[in-house]
Amino acid sequence: MNPSKLEILAYEDTPLGPLCLRRRELLSEPGTFVTEVTLNHEFLMSSYNTDSERAISNRSIEIHGGSNLKALVGGLGLGYTASELLSHENVASVEVVEFLPQVIDWLRNGLVPLSAKLNAAAHLQITAGDVYQRLLNEPRKQFDLIVIDVDHSPSDQLGEEDHEFYTAAGLSRAKSHLREGGILAVWSYAESSSFSEALRSTFERVFVEPIKTINTLVGHAQTDWLFFGGK
Secondary structure, three states: OOHHHEEEEEEEOOOOOOEEEEEEEOOOOOOOEEEEEEEOOEEEEEOOOOHHHHHHHHHHHHHHOOOOEEEEEEOOOOOHHHHHHHOOOOEEEEEEEEOOHHHHHHHHOOOOOOHHHHHOOOOEEEEEOOHHHHHHOOOOOOEEEEEEOOOOEOOEOOOOOOOHHHOHHHHHHHHOOEEEEEEEEEEEOOOOHHHHHHHHOOOOEEEEEEEEEEEOOOOEEEEEEEEEEEO
């Protein structure tokens, strides 16, 4: 790769390993620039294909069916999940809980593509913290939508230890943070029968939906999975 095609915007140590924000021009599409994140030297996300982030936001709203919705998002990332929620007139407010303060700084310092839009959003609150720990604690307030886009999948988590959130006991505690009729949504790159079973043992309504997109960067289709539990 031509070094001039790649720019490192930030490189920082975190409790989860080295975190890198980079911007590069696609050799296959000259003039097209993408912003990417790697964590512990593994690819995490890109601004190039955000279909599944948008889909989990839109489907959460659609499944709920209500208005004046208050949403909680676990994981800021590049901001596409929160941005899609904020674009809907049925959503009154969005709070994002982000574990890594460096990611929040990227947004505040204008380093990610959606910085200007999100920094100007009046109904957006960004909180530094552990969304999983928050959902395991007693609720301080309740939400209509809780959207979790943190780990690769329920069985491939960013931390070294499996998190209680993905169990029936953890989901039951997370459910208490939802208003009646509320929706819990979880993004994953893979299907998980054990997580599906935990959802079905906890929630009255469960939807498991594949999202297929064509990843032109690698030349093949990819399938992400969206899990929804309705209270």
